[in-house]
Amino acid sequence: MKIGVSSTGQAISSSADPRFGRCSHFAIYDTNDNSYRFISNNAQQAGGGAGIAAAQQMIDEDVEIILTGNMGPNAYNVIKGNGIKVFRIGAATIEKAIQLFREAKLEEISEAGAAHFGMGRRWGGI
Amino acid sequence: MNLCILSGKGGTGKTTVAVNLAVLMQACYFDCDVEEPNGFIFLRPEHITAEKVFVEYPVIDSDKCTLCGQCARACQYNALAATKKNIMLFPTLCHGCHACEIVCDPGAITYLPRPVGSVEKGAAHGVECVRGIMNVGEHMAVPVIRQLLRNLNISKNNILDAAPGTSCNVVNTLRRSDAAVIVTEPTIFGLHDMSIAVELLRQMNIPFAVVINKSQNNDAMIQKYCSENRIKLLGSIPYAKKAAEAYSEGQIISKLPEFHLSYASIADKVQEAFSWN
Numbered sequence: 542m543k544i545g546v547s548s549t550g551q552a553i554s555s556s557a558d559p560r561f562g563r564c565s566h567f568a569i570y571d572t573n574d575n576s577y578r579f580i581s582n583n584a585q586q587a588g589g590g591a592g593i594a595a596a597q598q599m600i601d602e603d604v605e606i607i608l609t610g611n612m613g614p615n616a617y618n619v620i621k622g623n624g625i626k627v628f629r630i631g632a633a634t635i636e637k638a639i640q641l642f643r644e645a646k647l648e649e650i651s652e653a654g655a656a657h658f659g660m661g662r663r664w665g666g667i
Numbered sequence: 668m669n670l671c672i673l674s675g676k677g678g679t680g681k682t683t684v685a686v687n688l689a690v691l692m693q694a695c696y697f698d699c700d701v702e703e704p705n706g707f708i709f710l711r712p713e714h715i716t717a718e719k720v721f722v723e724y725p726v727i728d729s730d731k732c733t734l735c736g737q738c739a740r741a742c743q744y745n746a747l748a749a750t751k752k753n754i755m756l757f758p759t760l761c762h763g764c765h766a767c768e769i770v771c772d773p774g775a776i777t778y779l780p781r782p783v784g785s786v787e788k789g790a791a792h793g794v795e796c797v798r799g800i801m802n803v804g805e806h807m808a809v810p811v812i813r814q815l816l817r818n819l820n821i822s823k824n825n826i827l828d829a830a831p832g833t834s835c836n837v838v839n840t841l842r843r844s845d846a847a848v849i850v851t852e853p854t855i856f857g858l859h860d861m862s863i864a865v866e867l868l869r870q871m872n873i874p875f876a877v878v879i880n881k882s883q884n885n886d887a888m889i890q891k892y893c894s895e896n897r898i899k900l901l902g903s904i905p906y907a908k909k910a911a912e913a914y915s916e917g918q919i920i921s922k923l924p925e926f927h928l929s930y931a932s933i934a935d936k937v938q939e940a941f942s943w944n
Contacts, residue, residue, distance in 0.1 A: 593745045594746060619750060
């Protein structure tokens with residue numbers, strides 16, 4: 542089974558990114574051989590619909606679990622439509638996030654969070 | 668002739684200047700700030716007719732669709748997602764570009780129109796008043812601006828009241844403009860954002876001049892910039908509580924005796940500068 546984690550960098554010591562659509566990388570952890578792979582988030586610089594494109598990338602990577610801080614309504618609908626589960630992480634490294642998930646210490650996100658989370662207050666948070 | 672009124676910075680008085688110039692010069696008024704059109708609050712046109720603006724969106728025939736995902740990969744706006752069960756569409760992100768149709772091998776995609784806004788026309792003070800307005804929840808202003816500007820009558824003089832900033836919304840308004848007036852205010856923000864508008868106008872090769880609004884005898888900063896950059900300054904409108912009060916009541920400020928002269932002088936200079944008919 543593959544687990545995708547929104548990440549700020551390309552190492553297991555990198556911090557997990559609370560943002561889903563606009564994170565810089567995804568860590569792809571494979572439970573079969575405990576391996577990590579890092580891929581850049583193609584949607585990071587998207588003009589719009591970044592969450593949708595990031596969700597598409599997770600589907601294309603055959604990820605079954607996503608660990609992130611917050612997921613907007615569009616991305617959540619795509620993820621949910623594909624039967625992928627999402628769990629919330631706080632401040633943690635990638636390695637720690639996977640460890641917490643394996644210890645069943647993370648809460649499942651059962652509804653979408655605010656759209657455009659983490660884009661600053663420039664547009665009044667809408 | 669089409670004259671665009673823009674500013675760079677928001678809130679400098681584009682609509683105030685545009686509405687007053689349209690009335691004084693008896694030119695058609697086009698409110699191109701379709702995200703928040705407010706010119707009609709002052710002009711109060713009557714006998715308004717409206718036409719809807721549509722953008723096409725893809726409809727996927729699930730019997731023909733093989734879930735190959737080519738459409739989602741082709742979409743530059745992330746309006747489509749290919750899951751393992753279906754193709755999901757996010758209509759407000761779709762620009763109606765038809766790229767998904769081109770790449771769809773089984774030919775599963777057709778299109779339907781979706782209303783995104785409207786164009787409204789009326790008349791007041793002897794001038795034709797036209798505006799675009801977006802539907803609530805829509806993101807795309809450009810299709811509304813384009814349809815609005817298809818109503819331009821090139822045999823007439825038109826004032827195009829642009830959106831703030833220098834985004835696609837302003838660029839699409841400037842594409843139909845022969846000349847422009849930048850309305851700025853004597854503040855550092857006013858000057859900074861005006862300089863971006865100047866850069867855009869120079870790139871688009873559109874002749875322009877500047878009007879200072881909300882002047883409190885502190886125009887030196889703008890005057891210095893204009894003279895250094897060889898930009899014509901058409902005039903200065905005084906900052907006054909009375910102007911703000913009249914604005915808040917939706918009045919046309921140039922109709923007030925104490926402001927008539929400054930607007931009439933700007934209207935004359937606009938006509939002179941751009942040899943308006």
